[in-house]
Amino acid sequence: MARMKFLCDADRCIECNACVTACKNENEVPWGINRRRVVTINDGKPGERSISMACMHCTDAPCAAVCPVDCFYTTVDKVVLHSKDLCIGCGYCFYACPFGAPQYPKVGNFGSRGKMDKCTFCAGGPEADLSPAEFQKYGSNRLAEGKLPLCAEMCSTKALLAGDGDIIAKIYKERVVKRGYGSGAWGWKTAYKETIAI
Amino acid sequence: MRLSQSIRSLFGVFGFVLALGLVAPASAQAPVNPTASSVREEQLLNALKPGSAAEIGGRISIPDQKASTLIRPAGREWREFHQGTMHLVGAVAVLGMLALLVIFYATRGRIAISTGRSNQTITRFGAFDRFVHWTTAGCFIVLALTGLNITFGKALLIPIFGEATFAAMTQLGKYAHNYLAFPFMIGLALMFLIWVKDNIPSKLDIDWFMQGGGLIGKGHPKAKRFNAGQKMVFWSVILGGAALSLSGWYLLFPYTAGGVLNLQFWNIVHGVVGMVLIGAMLAHAYIGSIGMEGAFDAMGSGEVDLNWAKEHHALWVEDEMKKGVMPAAARLQAAE
Numbered sequence: 001m002a003r004m005k006f007l008c009d010a011d012r013c014i015e016c017n018a019c020v021t022a023c024k025n026e027n028e029v030p031w032g033i034n035r036r037r038v039v040t041i042n043d044g045k046p047g048e049r050s051i052s053m054a055c056m057h058c059t060d061a062p063c064a065a066v067c068p069v070d071c072f073y074t075t076v077d078k079v080v081l082h083s084k085d086l087c088i089g090c091g092y093c094f095y096a097c098p099f100g101a102p103q104y105p106k107v108g109n110f111g112s113r114g115k116m117d118k119c120t121f122c123a124g125g126p127e128a129d130l131s132p133a134e135f136q137k138y139g140s141n142r143l144a145e146g147k148l149p150l151c152a153e154m155c156s157t158k159a160l161l162a163g164d165g166d167i168i169a170k171i172y173k174e175r176v177v178k179r180g181y182g183s184g185a186w187g188w189k190t191a192y193k194e195t196i197a198i
Numbered sequence: 199m200r201l202s203q204s205i206r207s208l209f210g211v212f213g214f215v216l217a218l219g220l221v222a223p224a225s226a227q228a229p230v231n232p233t234a235s236s237v238r239e240e241q242l243l244n245a246l247k248p249g250s251a252a253e254i255g256g257r258i259s260i261p262d263q264k265a266s267t268l269i270r271p272a273g274r275e276w277r278e279f280h281q282g283t284m285h286l287v288g289a290v291a292v293l294g295m296l297a298l299l300v301i302f303y304a305t306r307g308r309i310a311i312s313t314g315r316s317n318q319t320i321t322r323f324g325a326f327d328r329f330v331h332w333t334t335a336g337c338f339i340v341l342a343l344t345g346l347n348i349t350f351g352k353a354l355l356i357p358i359f360g361e362a363t364f365a366a367m368t369q370l371g372k373y374a375h376n377y378l379a380f381p382f383m384i385g386l387a388l389m390f391l392i393w394v395k396d397n398i399p400s401k402l403d404i405d406w407f408m409q410g411g412g413l414i415g416k417g418h419p420k421a422k423r424f425n426a427g428q429k430m431v432f433w434s435v436i437l438g439g440a441a442l443s444l445s446g447w448y449l450l451f452p453y454t455a456g457g458v459l460n461l462q463f464w465n466i467v468h469g470v471v472g473m474v475l476i477g478a479m480l481a482h483a484y485i486g487s488i489g490m491e492g493a494f495d496a497m498g499s500g501e502v503d504l505n506w507a508k509e510h511h512a513l514w515v516e517d518e519m520k521k522g523v524m525p526a527a528a529r530l531q532a533a534e
Contacts, residue, residue: 010236011232011233011236015259017259017260020260032262034260034262034265037258037260037262037265038258038259039255039256039257039258039265039266039267039268040256040257040258041237041242041254041255041256041268042237042256043256043257046235047232047233047235047236047237048236048237049236049237051268053268053269062273062274062277065277065281066276066277066280066281067352068347068348068349068351068352068368069351069352069356069361069364069365069368070352070356070361071361071365085362085365086361086362086365087365088365088368088369088372089372090348090372091449091452091461092280094458095273095276095280095458095461095462095465096273096274096276096277096280097270097273098269098270098271098272098273098274099268099269099270100264100265100267100270100458112376113452180231181231181232181233181234182233183233183236183237183238183239184238184239184240186239186268186269187239187268187269189239189240189243190243190269190271
């Protein structure tokens, strides 16, 4: 089975934010929540880089470890998903996540958190594949249709890669060798405790 | 003269620019490395000092400015605390205190009224005192149980109830925890107001500690309305409760805390203080009920046995008598 990962080639990302928009549209993400975002580091300075970031579907995911109701599960493709039926909106996964992926719609009293929402690698949730209930809670299930996440699929510069970790690492390595430079696989060390050796 | 000079220097400049232009395409063929000067993740991660504002962030063009943090490794320390230290603190505070109480009960037994019950009672806590106490105590019990549930429920209760039932229970627990926080805080404030005047530490407290508080040994150190042990309970409730209220407030209104790193900090404060206070309250509940004959009446009916009062709060009884408070005849009590 594949081990699904994201990789953002920061030397190609042009901060067009199309991945952000595509994700919101494909998954009908609630208002105020962005499952994917583009952060520009050292903005306006020489050598600035933009990185598209979402849930990285970590190995030994911190969110799953701290969840008090054990609502997370890892699919056979190593995609980290969660059940909104079990989630109680406590916020612990948000405290633990190194990528700021979990977000909560503001519902009810106080600043009370609703059910957590995050990137699903376009793999839906625990409901039956491609069912209306699944779409309503988690958005699209492109993996079940044999497709990869839309953010990466429609990236105009192919900066954002999604797919099996070994394959996307190979693509990235080839790029780096051919063009002679690369600023590395952002987030990999934190998410997968490994990086791509060039 | 001048004109020809300037013309010559002008040609010189042209010549230089021309020469550059000829050289330039040649240099363009050499490989350019844009990342040589670019920002790199490794250098940013290395620059993060543990404990400080441990985040890599930048600029973001979506309206949610909180999303401008790219990587925040500090969550790992919080995870380690939450999955390790927090469980240890909780287990030691709760199980350790229960073990101590069992040992204490086995060795010391129930502390009896040594002169036996008299036929007279004296008012120790009025209706309002008891109302405030039980409001706060009732809230605290629910807050403590739901808090323990969120820490230990995953390991202890999911195997029993299954995931769906446990999640539904915990969801209700979260609401109970959020809502009962408010009567708890009000009760805390009222307790402080009605009892603080009798809980100022004094010289008598040193004597009380010197004599082991009557817990160790047989003596009954003299005490006013509250002895040093009760003062310790009072101040741990007030100070611990204040810490729980403040940290809980930030957790309840996350947007007032100023970032997730602060939320992690307040969560740690809330968890540790909560567990320690649960341990302290177990001891308080023990000595106020099965641990001591006659003690529960103080918060039960509010009328305590006169002999009990004289043994434990001799100076308070004297003061009450001076004020003209007369003991009342005891109501018929069930034999124990």
